[in-house]
Amino acid sequence: xxxxxxxxxxxxxxxxxxxxxxxxxxxxxxxxxxxxxxxxxxxxxxxxxxxxxxxxxxxxxxxxxxxxxxxxxxxxxxxxxxxxxxxxxxxxxxxxxxxxxxxxxxxxx
Amino acid sequence: xxxxxxxxxxxxxxxxxxxxxxxxxxxxxxxxxxxxxxxxxxxxxxxxxxxxxxxxxxxxxxxxxxxxxxxxxxxxxxxxxxxxxxxxxxxxxxxxxxxxxxxxxxxxxxxxxxx
Numbered sequence: 001x002x003x004x005x006x007x008x009x010x011x012x013x014x015x016x017x018x019x020x021x022x023x024x025x026x027x028x029x030x031x032x033x034x035x036x037x038x039x040x041x042x043x044x045x046x047x048x049x050x051x052x053x054x055x056x057x058x059x060x061x062x063x064x065x066x067x068x069x070x071x072x073x074x075x076x077x078x079x080x081x082x083x084x085x086x087x088x089x090x091x092x093x094x095x096x097x098x099x100x101x102x103x104x105x106x107x108x109x
Numbered sequence: 110x111x112x113x114x115x116x117x118x119x120x121x122x123x124x125x126x127x128x129x130x131x132x133x134x135x136x137x138x139x140x141x142x143x144x145x146x147x148x149x150x151x152x153x154x155x156x157x158x159x160x161x162x163x164x165x166x167x168x169x170x171x172x173x174x175x176x177x178x179x180x181x182x183x184x185x186x187x188x189x190x191x192x193x194x195x196x197x198x199x200x201x202x203x204x205x206x207x208x209x210x211x212x213x214x215x216x217x218x219x220x221x222x223x224x
Contacts, residue, residue: 036215043113043199043215044152089152096165097142097213099152 003027004092006100014108019077021103023090026071030092035064035075036099038087047088048075080107111136113202113216121222127188130219134181134202140164141183142213143175146197155198158183159205187221195223 005024013019023033032051036044050057050064050073057064063076077084085107090100114133122128134141143155154167158177175185181202187194197220201213 034212041217043201043217045215046212049212096154096157096167098154099144101151 003098004090004100006090006103008103009101010104010106012106012108013080015080015082017080017107019075019080019084019105019107021075021088021090021105022072023074023092023100024070024072025092027092027094028071029094030098032093033064033066033073034091034093034097035062036089036091038089038102044089077105080105082107082109113200113214115198115200115216115219117219118217119220119222121224122190123224124190124192126190127186128190128221129184129186130198130200130221132183132185132200132202132216134183134200135214138202138204138214139181140203140205140211141177141181142201142203143183143185144199144201145169146199146218147195152199155185190223192223195221197221 007022034049035047037047038044048059048062050066052068055066061078066073087102087104089102091097116131140159142157144152146152156175157165161177172188177183197218199215199218201215203211203213
């Protein structure tokens with residue numbers, strides 16, 4: 001049973017465009033929702049995170065939108081750059097961190 | 110500050126063998142978690158250790174085990190290797206477990222190939 005569902009699996013965006021990755025969850029006990037970025041040959045690195053009592057969090061070009069009633073959250077990357085090309089994972093935590101299956105993002109130059 | 114280090118980075122084993130992977134957390138971090146990453150299943154939680162005690166465990170068979178030492182370094186062991194154990198094994202450390210915004214820092218992983 002997949003507790004955190006992530007879509008799309010892959011995404012191609014033009015440079016300067018907006019990249020949007022969506023996640024949905026079922027467990028209302030989750031209390032922390034991080035997003036991780038992973039480059040080939042590297043471990044995941046925390047990008048941005050949000051708590052369920054906040055509807056939006058912005059850090060630079062990265063924004064998390066959180067809809068508690070719908071049990072959905074999304075990552076928006078504004079002004080996407082080729083250097084943003086990576087795999088992105090959403091995650092949720094109760095007593096451990098559960099990851100979505102990842103989105104492979106490719107930004108066209 | 111040095112990051113999370115994992116050794117070895119690459120490992121090739123044959124079915125039936127056992128393997129031990131090592132993780133050194135960031136200095137001062139006392140919690141270490143292990144994950145298995147595969148293309149099909151993504152990142153799956155194996156277990157978490159804090160103060161030398163297993164605090165949490167994922168849904169993996171008993172062939173997967175781990176331990177943590179007094180200096181917070183951790184090892185995981187996989188016995189009787191199967192082809193399906195081929196994966197990237199990631200270690201992550203954090204200051205203390207379970208706290209909001211307690212960031213986990215990942216190491217580069219150990220790539221295990223089982224032939």
